Amino acid sequence: MSDRHHPTAMELGQFASGELDDVLAIMVSVHLGQCRRCHGRVELLQQHQADQLAELSPDAAYGNDELARMLNLLEDAPALEPRVPEPTQMEFQGRRIDLPAALAGLVERAGPWSRVVNRLWNAPIQDHRRAYQLNFIYMEPGGSIAAHTHKGREWTLVLDGHFSDDAGDYAPGDLVHCTEANEHSPRSEQGCLCLAVIDAPLHFTSGLARALNPFSQLFFKTGG
Ligand SMILES: [Zn+2]
Incomplete structure (x- = not known):
């Protein structure tokens, strides 16, 4: 995966804070299941939000300063091994294709x-x-x-x-x-x-x- 094919930093932030709708969140979570870089970033964002953002009002959560600080933090996020639950299957043209459980x-x-x-x-x-x-x-x-x-x-x-x-x-x-x-x-x-x-x-x-x-x-x- 090259940098071009990841969710954007903004999308990872929205995912981490539960702002993506359920369908988009599923798509990001499937990506996270296969991408150590983004998985590590989301874990870090969620820790950070748990530590810091709970004290802020929802409107302030993505103020410019706060966002810039979070995006900087992403650069130092450790890569994490994805958790991969049992796949689901899709049948098509006589083939069974394993798909992520999400x-x-x-x-x-x-x-x-x-x-x-x-x-x-x-x-x-x-x-x-x-x-x-x-x-x-x-x-x-x-x-x-x-x-x-x-x-x-x-x-x-x-x-x-x-x-x-x-x-x-x-x-x-x-x-x-x-x-x-x-x-x-x-x-x-x-x-x-x-x-x-x-x-x-x-x-x-x-x-x-x-x-x-x-x-x-x-x-x-x-x-x-
Ligand atoms: Zn990624």
């Missing part, structure tokens, strides 16, 4: 898989009661998604297999952020299962793929 609730609520385009599959997660769309996404070996930007923020957590785009390669546990500023075209040689949170439908930018734009509305139907 995902059990989302796996239960995943709708049926359907083919979106070519080698791209989608299983929307129902009843998560969030404003964004939440999907398991599977790219078959050799699959790719046409170049697109995002109208909102996208978080993609790699669960099994690998994918890559112009910016890098992504492995299980990587948490990949995309914003309106990023244009990318993900592809996977070996196949890749991901969990994706998407604020707004993908906006396709390349030639013929623009024809997919209306379709992306179907693809990323808001759950819940």
Whole structure:
């Protein structure tokens, strides 16, 4: 995992203080189960918050001085061995894929898989009661998604297999952020299962793929 594929320091802080919603917290916790660096940082943040922040009002908890001090502290956080509970399983195309236990609730609520385009599959997660769309996404070996930007923020957590785009390669546990500023075209040689949170439908930018734009509305139907 490179630095690019971790939750941001701000997100780790929000996770540590319970400010992330349950779905985003699950995604971060899956990352923590595979990343000693972030696990150590969160432990340190939680200790620090227990020691210091309880005395502050909620509004003051993320004042600029306090935040800067916490972010500085992260630099010295020790790496910790992750705790890894029993996995849950997802069945897809005749395969059983072990997934982190934290995902059990989302796996239960995943709708049926359907083919979106070519080698791209989608299983929307129902009843998560969030404003964004939440999907398991599977790219078959050799699959790719046409170049697109995002109208909102996208978080993609790699669960099994690998994918890559112009910016890098992504492995299980990587948490990949995309914003309106990023244009990318993900592809996977070996196949890749991901969990994706998407604020707004993908906006396709390349030639013929623009024809997919209306379709992306179907693809990323808001759950819940
Ligand atoms: Zn990390």
